[in-house]
Amino acid sequence: MKFAVIADTHIGRGIPLAIAEFRREAFSRAFSDAIDKIIKEGVDYVFHCGDLFERRTLRPHLVMYTHNELYRLVLETKKLHGKTPKILMIRGNHDGRPGSDTLDYIKHPLADYLHVFDEKNITYKDERINVVGLNYYDEIEKAYEQIAKPAMDGSGVKVLMLHGFIQAYNQVPPYSSSISLDQLAKSNPDYVFTGHYHRRCKPQRLPNNGWVLTPGSTEMYDFAETPGKGFYIVEHGKDSVFTWVELEPMHIMKQAVISSKRRRPPEWYVEKVKGEVEVFLDRLKASAKPGYIRIRLDGSLSEGFPSDITIDIPDDPLLLWVDVDTMKMELPALTVRPKRDRVDVKDHFSGFGEFAKDIREMHLMVGDALEEDASSSTGLLKPTQRVPYINEWVKRFENRKFREAEE
């Protein structure tokens, strides 16, 4: 008996927004790649452990696509291996909630190859396996004890599907709900297959001699994740065999960090960013694969502003996006109280006589407007926002001309 264990496919995810279409395509491509590889294996069961979809950015055509891919998995497996696989799915936190569940979209009365667990229906049984599928709950421990554990009985191979963190197996983020290996062992499962944790974990024995397995996500969820995405094939037996199947990512997605303990001028960062982009572009060329990079600047500036750190992005079709993230940068102390504020504009323009007063007033007015309304990307006002200040200038110039003519 052969299983495919997969999770966190996040079909439809389009974050970051600047490259939403590339991201959506990459998640779909990873899913199709997984389907191809599962077909080749000829499995009896596919366990999808939640977050099939990325709900917020899901599109109708992606629902149809997913439906068709699952159907393809079944048809092709039957054609190649003469058996019909059963696909079992639980709902992850990204798939919605009871009553607004994206997994409802792919249910079909004729799709008997697909079993989607829900709140009322948490067990699946046939002559070979006995599965409990626990959908996502904010408190996994409680849900496991109250809902899943009492349902874990019967004969055959016992499988528990979860969407949540496992202590001492996944690296559980602080203050996150999680469950222990001891707790899992108490319901005596042969296998615990889990989603939610996006990094692949190697199979591990439970205290009851069962197995726990987290395949991780099928595509880089964000820039902070590490590559090496895929799923597991499990050949069930007295000594079960676990095979990791890696998926070939469509794009290379990299995060680089530039940090400096010393304060540095913008030019220093510009050179470092240029260097990172060059190295990344060489890598893209070597693999003949497009990609995107985020360069996070963690250091401090000795002068200037983060907006001074700009580079010309090399014009190469492989380089899809370069994002320079300066949010964490520490600004130079001078920025708070620049020296130039000590100069009175009126004094500076004293050569203009009376008109220096107008210049000072306009300078203050425009300065306030820039502080309030300037675009964060250009540092400028929009043309429509500029109109009243231009009119005011013209008016003041005209007044002055009028006064001079009178004298």
Ligand SMILES: [Mn+2]
């Ligand atoms: Mn997920």
